[in-house]
Amino acid sequence: MADLEFNVIIESLKNVLSELYSSTTMSLWFDQLSIFSLDAKQVVLLAPTDFKKHILEKNYSSVLKEKLSEILGFDTKIKIISAESEESLKNTADTSGKKEESEEDVSAYKLRFNPEYTFENFVVGKSNQLAQATSLAVARHPAELNNPLFLYGPSGLGKTHLLFAIVNEIRKNFKDYQILYVTGEEFTNELIDALARKKPVAFREKYRNLDVLLVDDIQFLANKLGIQEEFFHTFDTLFKQNKQIILASDCHPREINNLEDRLKSRFEMGLVADIQPPDLELRVAIFKRKTVDMGFEIPNDVLLYLAENIKINIRQIEGSLKKLKAHSLISGDKINLNMARTVLSDFLKSAENSDNIIEKVFTYVTKRYGVTKDALKSPKRSADIAYPRHIAIYLIRELTSLSQKNIAKLFSRKDHTTVYNSITVIDKKMKNDVQFEREIKQTIEELKG
Numbered sequence: 001m002a003d004l005e006f007n008v009i010i011e012s013l014k015n016v017l018s019e020l021y022s023s024t025t026m027s028l029w030f031d032q033l034s035i036f037s038l039d040a041k042q043v044v045l046l047a048p049t050d051f052k053k054h055i056l057e058k059n060y061s062s063v064l065k066e067k068l069s070e071i072l073g074f075d076t077k078i079k080i081i082s083a084e085s086e087e088s089l090k091n092t093a094d095t096s097g098k099k100e101e102s103e104e105d106v107s108a109y110k111l112r113f114n115p116e117y118t119f120e121n122f123v124v125g126k127s128n129q130l131a132q133a134t135s136l137a138v139a140r141h142p143a144e145l146n147n148p149l150f151l152y153g154p155s156g157l158g159k160t161h162l163l164f165a166i167v168n169e170i171r172k173n174f175k176d177y178q179i180l181y182v183t184g185e186e187f188t189n190e191l192i193d194a195l196a197r198k199k200p201v202a203f204r205e206k207y208r209n210l211d212v213l214l215v216d217d218i219q220f221l222a223n224k225l226g227i228q229e230e231f232f233h234t235f236d237t238l239f240k241q242n243k244q245i246i247l248a249s250d251c252h253p254r255e256i257n258n259l260e261d262r263l264k265s266r267f268e269m270g271l272v273a274d275i276q277p278p279d280l281e282l283r284v285a286i287f288k289r290k291t292v293d294m295g296f297e298i299p300n301d302v303l304l305y306l307a308e309n310i311k312i313n314i315r316q317i318e319g320s321l322k323k324l325k326a327h328s329l330i331s332g333d334k335i336n337l338n339m340a341r342t343v344l345s346d347f348l349k350s351a352e353n354s355d356n357i358i359e360k361v362f363t364y365v366t367k368r369y370g371v372t373k374d375a376l377k378s379p380k381r382s383a384d385i386a387y388p389r390h391i392a393i394y395l396i397r398e399l400t401s402l403s404q405k406n407i408a409k410l411f412s413r414k415d416h417t418t419v420y421n422s423i424t425v426i427d428k429k430m431k432n433d434v435q436f437e438r439e440i441k442q443t444i445e446e447l448k449g
């Protein structure tokens with residue numbers, strides 16, 4: 001089967017999954033997942049690293065199997081392999097597989113770029129103007145103006161879009177430039193891998209001979225002092241050679257946990273630009289632009305209704321439009337206000353004032369488990385408190401679009417570790433205990449209503 005068809009399938013899968021999981025979960029575990037081969041019996045999925053393969057197998061294999069079966073229209077088995085283990089690549093190699101995905105491609109992170117993210121299709125408003133303007137300036141004049149450029153803001157507001165727009169723009173005008181886009185997580189994994197294989201020199205050569213380095217989600221380096229040490233030297237080497245560095249993060253450099261002071265000060269040395277949630281005017285403009293890109297039109301009253309109600313992030317804007325378009329195609333009806341109301345009720349609920357939902361969760365958990373709100377927010381780790389805390393965290397994650405970091409703040413935790421643990425514990429319990437799963441799902445529905 002052609003790669004193109006694989007792409008369609010994997011994109012549908014990611015779309016479905018993105019309705020179930022947070023954007024952090026999506027980018028951690030699913031973003032780089034691809035289809036290696038597919039036949040009437042099984043889909044072989046390719047994960048970039050052994051670690052991810054392991055996590056996917058352990059925590060997500062049943063949902064992957066279920067959703068892929070739905071998409072393909074028949075019951076399929078799944079198998080997950082890792083690009084790191086060459087052997088498994090060879091063993092499963094099948095003529096229809098992605099042959100070109102050689103070891104070199106995978107481990108070298110050749111320039112990844114996303115041609116769909118450009119400056120041209122980035123809609124500008126007050127809340128993202130500075131980030132957009134400085135990104136464009138840097139793309140037109142690399143290493144001449146703002147170095148480093150540091151973009152920060154909550155998830156789903158266009159940071160990654162801008163990074164790829166920079167990549168695309170530089171590729172046009174500086175054809176021989178060595179450009180590398182990585183996420184903080186990839187940098188980390190690659191470094192660990194290079195050290196394990198005793199090949200730090202190759203790693204350094206690769207990172208220190210670039211003209212432009214873009215690191216997305218640099219907050220991943222929080223608390224990882226060893227990795228920060230290496231990144232510091234990468235940064236310094238490039239900077240001293242007057243090479244452009246661009247970083248994106250979900251928070252200001254000063255707010256990244258346990259980030260070495262010398263890195264903090266370097267991150268702030270150039271220009272730090274934030275992106276804020278879009279105001280109504282910008283939301284309307286984005287809705288308009290996205291409908292044009294998606295090739296359909298919606299009446300103005302629907303447009304305004306959507307823009308007034310969908311506020312949190314731009315990924316939701318895209319998601320809601322896809323739903324609306326699909327609904328209109330299937331029903332054959334023209335898009336109108338009533339359709340928008342029905343189809344989008346899910347989205348609107350999730351966009352409902354999250355404070356409200358959070359209060360509801362606390363009320364529910366304190367009553368159901370006989371604990372106080374203060375206890376839930378306290379550092380206490382005894383089971384009688386930790387368990388309801390896991391539940392509360394899980395529910396808030398499911399019912400709001402708060403980042404793990406912001407959920408952590410609600411529980412007076414410095415970083416997202418507690419949140420991550422809670423989600424893992426509850427996910428696991430739900431998998432092993434049908435009764436419990438039902439209760440949680442029912443609670444979620446009730447709290448939504």
Ligand code: ADP
Pocket residue numbers: 117121122123124128153154155156157158159160161162286314315318
């Ligand atoms: P982040 O990296 O900040 O989490 P992304 O760059 O992934 O956010 O953006 C999420 C989605 O919203 C992407 O599909 C992106 O194209 C779209 N998007 C964000 N901001 C804009 C904008 N100003 N104009 C057009 N699309 C946008």
Ligand code: MG
Pocket residue numbers: 159160161216
């Ligand atoms: Mg991003």
